[in-house]
Amino acid sequence: MTPTSVQDLLSHAWFGLIGLMLVLYVVTDGFDLGVGALTLLRRRESDRDLMIQSIGHVWDANETWLVALGGALFGAFPSAYAMILSDLYVPVMVLIASFIMRGAAIEFRHAAHTSKAVWDRVFGIGSLLAAISQGIVLGKILTGFVPGLSSLGFIVATVIGVVSGYCLLGATWLVKKTVGGIEHWARRCATLATFTTVAAALVVSLATLELSPVGVTRWQEHGIFHLLIALGVLAALATLYVLYAIRMRGEHGPFVGSTLLFVISFAGLAISMFPYIVPGQLTVSDAASDSTTLTFMLFGIGIVLPIMIGYNLYQYHLFRGKVVPVKH
Template sequence: MDSAVHTMLADTWFGLIGLMLVFYVVTDGFDLGVGILTLLRRQSADRDVMVQSIGHVWDANETWLVVLGGALFGAFPAAYALLMEHLYLPVMALIAGLIMRGAAIEFRHSVDLWDKVFGIGSLIAALSQGVVLGKVITGLAPGKVALVFVVVTAMGVVAGYCLLGATWLVGKTSGMVEQWARRMSLLSAMFTVAAAAPLTLATWFRSDIGHARWSQPGVMHLLIVLGLGAVAALAFIMASLYLGSSRGPFRASVALFVLSFAGLAISVFPDFIPGKLGVLGAASDSPTLAFMLIGIGLVFPVMIGYNLYQYHIFRGKLAGGAHAGE
């Protein structure tokens, strides 16, 4: 196959990888957020309701991470190797956190300690993802400035997941738990913005690669549009919480994440790892990409359809225990 076809296949897989990452971050992000928030509730009945709100979806949500890892390994093996070489510890911490969550959900009814394990595992998983994201954005660069960027990114991911989790609880619970979730939604939104703002400024003023990418024709205009959309989504979160909407806050939080991720993808492309590895340099050969495209074309609709079906079946607020804490 000629270079034009190879470029098209590589770019297509870059988009598919990004789409898988969006699905994972949004779906598993809110149940990780719920897990982190359980650490802040003392009453066992409240934690039961919070875990119940994600009990039917959490394991399916994590499927996207498995598919993402497999797709990355097959479509971009050079990027997979480079990332694992530099990010082995945070990736292993992520897996450990997910294992802790899975075990805790199964055994939490036997001993209260498992509730702590569930919350701590969720926190470890979120922090690990934040570290991976920060390291990728900085191009795996060493130094104190890059370290500060990674730390703030990790804190921003935790705050963002708490925002998704809190707004999810607003739509799934009632009574005191819902009112508490509304307050946590506002607090998480403020922390998310507090982390995102300095990261955006640092990308422009401190990152030569980021500044160069944003200075390319048309890029800044597109980023401004996405930024305005993110501001509108944030305003909608605040307004819908104030007006007592149940579904609006979570939908706006998802929109905020999608818009932010779109801005991130635009800022990185055509690099896979900024300053280290481009999309074309990381991609497999064209026959491999084409063969994998056929496979994902068969699997993708099934996964998306199943996810939509389960969310439709279990839509609405929880019955019975949703008023825990009253």
């Protein structure tokens, strides 16, 4: 195997690993961001207590995937890291600030007496801002950082899609973890979020054909569009399953279906972007570090990744089941 082919193999492997870490982050932290945003819609303190309690043991561990993702991007694709972070300085700073808001709020609310509702709002707003920031990041990357009114409209659509998608994950998580009034309300939220998420996804997909370098180049390659159509059919089936599971009063089915919907969508995103890491501007091969660095990092991630996955699985297993109100 020639040095060039080894370098390509390593860079492509790291593109896949970063994609894996991204989807793990989006699914895990997505549902707790969704739950946080949904707390803004509940007036009763006891309802917010139960909602936050449902994610209280897992929310901070979910964010470790974003830390791992940032470190992997910095080491494996330093050129892409520099380009993305410089162009996305404001939304990334807002994202970090929103995480600080969430972390402070979820801790201080336990010690608060008269101002507990204030900290609940801080937690909800921080969750919403985090989702909005990630929607902006997605929109800007898909448009290749091209400015203009059309790109702005595209970014608005991706923001709506991300916020709605996280609310879908959050609502189906509440269906899985709560009982009574909150569970019934969460089912209604999940149904609405399913329709808004799919609508936003359709708008973004159609706009990608005209506004994104992905649609202009990658989607027109032989076989790619047909593969994306197949993924679209799978996404439609996942959507129908979510609605069916909600209607049939399933507890785990809605969350499983919404998770599948996200995984399929991100598979389509990865296929659409490859071989670019920044559409229309920077390819995976051009942005990658040298083969020595990629190999060294591969050994490191080979140790760390199974530990992170195992810890997350154990955590979800340990805190499985419905949550019950905490007695004060």
